[in-house]
Amino acid sequence: MRSHWVLNHFNEVLKKYNAGYFVLIDPEQCELGRCAKLAGEVENAGADAILLGGSFLTSDLHPIATALKQETNLPIVLFPGDSMHLTPHADAILYISLISGRNPNYLIGEQVKAAPWIQRYRLEAIPTGYMLIEGGSSTAVEFMSGTIPIPRDKPDIAGPHALAAEYLGMQMVYLEAGSGAAHPVPNKMISTVKAQINIPLIVGGGIRTPETAAKKVAAGADFVVTGNVLEENGSFELMKAFADAIHGQNN
């Protein structure tokens, strides 16, 4: 029997708060000691999980996942760019299929290569429909995947993609503007997608202030992801402000 404790944890977070807060740690952006310290601090500030990964990695994930586990009790969830981005020292993996694109390698190819290793490493796989949304600047995921994002003014195209993810049995949908995007996913696109699905909606890319994060929650995001902003300004006050803004009045 496979464990679903991380997905269960996400559902518990949604019962407790308006929305949950994921912090992305990209091993290319911070050295090991600082990444580990960040993980401990964001747990104290109220984050609900750590995403670990990026579109293009040259770092070894084993030591960093081990170091993160020593600093935090939050689930460490792999956020892979491809099938090489795996480690047994994480708890789970967003088993993402890039459903906004039409590149078979990122729809199913990398997933097949990763599957035996996910089994061997006993990682909880969380099937996730991953949708790249135009964010006003060219992003690493766009380049690496060789796919074009959904235009930001076309929520009516995004909605059926998300619905297809749910019908395919995926457990979450991730609307991604890309790390460091000039503009985050528009509120209208979030609300249109949210109205069409019953599975949790993750929104990330280019979110730089707690106020913006709160707007994404108001539009319908169930989980908000921040990455770059804490690597640029890792103050505890900012982490706490994000967690409070995303959790809402029930915090």
Ligand code: 1GP
């Ligand atoms: C990227 O959604 C995440 O995959 C986070 O993006 O680094 O822009 O916060 P940022």
